[in-house]
Amino acid sequence: MKKLLTILLFIPALASANPVDDAAKKIESKVVEWRHHLHQYPELSNREFKTAAYIEKHLRSLGLQVQTGVAITGVVAILDSGKPGPVVALRADMDGLPVPEQVDLPWKSTQRSEFNGKEVPVMHACGHDTHVAMLMGAAEILVGMKDKLKGKVKFIFQPAEEGAPAGERGGAEVMVEEGVLKNPDVDAIFGLHISSATDVGKVRYREGGVMAAVDPFKIVIKGKQAHGAYPWLSIDPITTAAQVIMSVQTIVSRELSLIDDAAVITFGSIHGGVRSNIIPNEVELVGTIRTLNEEARNHIYEALPRKVKGIADSMRAQAEVTLPLDYNYPITFNDHDLMAKMLPTLINTAGQENVLYSKPVTGAEDFSFFQKEVPGVYLWIGGKPLNVDPQDAPAHHTPEFYVDDEGMKLGVRLLTNMTLDYMNK
Template sequence: MKKLLLFGLSFLSIAVSAQTTSKAVVSKKADALEKQIIAWRRDFHEHPELGNREVRTAGIIAAYLKSLGIEVQTGVATTGVVGILKGGKPGPVVALRADIDALPVTERVDIPFASKVKTQYNGQEVGVMHACGHDSHISILMGVANILSSMKADLRGTVKFIFQPAEEGVPLGEKGGAEEMVKQGVLENPKVDAIFGLHINSQTPVGKIVYRPGGTMAGVSDLQIIVKGRSAHGAYPWSSIDPVVVSAQIISSLQSVVSRNVNVTENPAVVTIGVIQGGTRFNIIPETVKMQGTLRYFTADDEKLVIGNVKRIATKTAEAYGATAEVLAPYSNHYPVTFNDVALTEKMLPTLQATAGRENVLLRPPVTGAEDFSFYQQKVPGIFFFLGGMPKDGNPITAPSHHTPDFYLDESGFTLGVKALCNLTLDYMAMGKGK
């Protein structure tokens, strides 16, 4: 028994030593790639493309993966690229994901590689900008592909590199994003056992990684409410059923969904109306008012509760005034909760801590933003974490946020993302499938 125990301890020591060695190798390779990663990022930043339009971006990714000897699939979910790297030893299949699309935002940042691109989006001319950091995600994952392909002979399993289009959504009438990639079989052939993804954050200092087990980003449904009344001259409101007044009452009443229906001590929720449209002239009461908004929640039960109460309040309030309300939720998009598998997060947390330093890996509160990485997590266990992209002397309160013209990233934090994704992959493989 003593000999068996000593053998087991010896084997564990060898395994730990091997993992420590692999992290040192990864760190050295990532540091050597830093200038290339930044150069890639700057090129993608200067040439951004909207969802389902990432033709140039996808072409660069595919060509680079092929140059590394990685099997490449293109045209997945319109413009997605998938690389498959088969290791020299048997083991699990790990997927790594980067989103590749930009946003309809006109850049204001004074940098040499600022975007000057303009295009048409939903019938309007818009600027195009990587205002959420997807350019850094692409470059980080290309760096990971470089490092892991150089370790192919010793790789204990297979890696799928998923470069996904249209995370920010697509124009009305189109399909795209993670949901479409899953439908087209990106998690099959070979079947993925676990998936890892990251998101740069402009309000988290470089060198930091933040994470949360369970619900980490909100599920989201967009919302449309069409209120129909009876039109009349503005001087004779008693002849109308005024949909503007009805809509005002609906908006006010919807605030009670979170404050009076959701148990906010367990999970947060959001009900926001962002658009209200009605009328053509100051002295005409319109027949119809249209509202659009967003709903956020962190559990399937709260999703049902929030949507159910929004529909009930809108329709019954309209009925009380003699009007009608048609409620569509979801209207055009729906993302599930981004849910980090609790057991997998617990198992892989030491890897993140060993990579960034225990003091630099921080537990964060849930985020009411949404991510379509959640569609992958519905099918396989996954972890989605955040990577610091704010200068160390920056202020999280005043640092420009994502999706704004002034969005800015400190590029010195990119290599930590490369190291984290590489080490998560190698350590998961070392643990073995199902362990």
């Protein structure tokens, strides 16, 4: 009887072995090696040629169908299970930033490049090196588990998430235009972003708007020039601009229901005039709008020109509003049904205590262009060492930015498990 009990206790232990966890452990050192290489040799948006070649070499070694040059430097690979089923896309962004690295690492970046006509230092100051390494790892695991797949997996390595250089286009929007979600048609897409402020081993999620739409705008106020000593002879665009700046803030504070979702209107630039005693002909204002639901976004699109025109008319000035200015991103929106279906996967992969419901953020992500076309889920995973106080965690896009290699373990497992569970459940 005692022997039988021992056997019965042993059987569940064997059954609980997780092939994804085992595979992730086996390639962990390779994922770290890839990340260190990518971190040491970052490239700017639309210039990720060596990065793309590095990724392509790995994908071809796995026997995948590989397409290069998508949206200039993007790399796309397809894993065909040979069985009918859905098409799941997994996305990682590849580009670095014009930021000088100040973290003393053996694999610190000392790279320099050209950005908008100037020589600049280059650093992976937002963790895209980890994103690429994690997706390379997930691709290797999924190829090794091909017999458990149903349908196809499309691996998307995207350039220029941080924005194309002046005068160029790039990123997810261009990839969509070039058909990255077609042939075969994608049914669902998953992406994740490492977070320097979230503990290693944790994953943050929410349904609906997770990151804001971004809509830059420009306002040109035209008046009548006059001597500063005789303002009654002018139509003053500066005082008009001052009233516009203050009044536009009431769109958010008095016209939107902020108990639903936050919205932000920020003026980042104001130019007008050349000296203290001359009232100029015109003033230019440039700013950005951030919204987390389409109702708020549509309302601001209507309200901003209305406010500006009304104030300009009251001051006898003229105003021109350009909205959006030169680019805009949709809301990064997690499909409610897909998020609900994937939540058990998050819990099973990370553990209930490590799955955190997250507040939205007013930063933007061009993963939203994929989600505009197909249902998608975008997650945040922890990269902060456990011994670092959250208040001391370095911010993204700064020279001090740092995330721990340990954070990638969970990312590799999540990308793999979400693919397997979506296909099989």
